[in-house]
Amino acid sequence: LLIGFIPVFTFGLGTWQMYRLQWKLKLIEELEEQLAKPAMDLPRIINVGALPEFEWRRVTVKGIWDHAHSVLIGPKVRDNEGGYSVVTPLKRPDASTIIVDRGFVKKDRAEAARDNSDPESRVDGEVEVTGMLRLQPKSNSFTPENQPEKGLWYWPNIAELVDYSGGNKAGVQPVLVEALDQRDIGQHLADMKRGVPIGRPPKVDLRNEHATYAVIWF
Known part of the structure; x- marks a missing residue:
């Protein structure tokens, strides 16, 4: 009985993985359509409860970096280089402050990028950032x-x-924007060398291994 049950069990798992594969492909397609929409401006006070409807949506935000509360998240690897993500609150004029993942910096330039202390990558005054809204990463x-x-x-x-x-008292909302990298390859490499944070590519990168699992079970 056990031997006869195994093929039925594995077939069921394979079928379930195929169902999950179709679901994941449809989800990725929907998110890519969301990302392809024109960038929108965020309201002064953001309705946090509505964020799930706008995840992966391009946004444009303006403000001044709060370098005093920048952090380095990692370590991680990009383009075969070890480094960190620079995450900084963006103080928007007459609006709430939000959290922005400004992008990747190499390890040897990371602290200077966080502290805004390197003349080659220093950023003062108002900035404009194009990024995409994200919910809580896992x-x-x-x-x-x-x-x-x-x-x-x-x-x-x-x-x-x-x-x-600073939390709610400082007008900080739980809103995360990941900056997008829209540089050409030459500028991308030059900025990475200078220690300028490099945003993420404008694409959906959800993990999708259901096809592999389906092959295993079938």
Whole structure:
């Protein structure tokens, strides 16, 4: 009986993975359509409850970086270089402050980018950022807990970043925008060398391994 049950069981798992594959492909298609829409401006006070409807939507935001509350999240690797993400609150004029993942910097330029202390990458005054709205990213079981009191950040826990930036009393909302990299390859490489944060590519990158699992079970 057990031997006869195994093929039925594995076939069921394979069928379920195919269903999940179709669901994931449809979700990715919907999110890519969302990302392809023109960038929109965020309201002065953001309705946080409505954010799930706008995840992956392009937005344009203006404000001044709150460098005093910048953090480095990582370590991570990009273009075969080790480094960190620079995450900084953006103080919008006459509006709430939001959290912006400005992008990747190499390890040897990371602290200077965080502190805005390097003349080659220093940014003062008002900036305009094009990015996309994101909900709370997930950590995995291998990711350590953040230790804000020690300046150790391993993943972007939005609630912790908001608290670190002053919280509701400072007008900080739990809104995360990931800056998009729209440079050509030459400017991309030059800015990375200078220690300028490099935003993420404008594409949906959801993990999708259901086809592999389906092959295994079938």
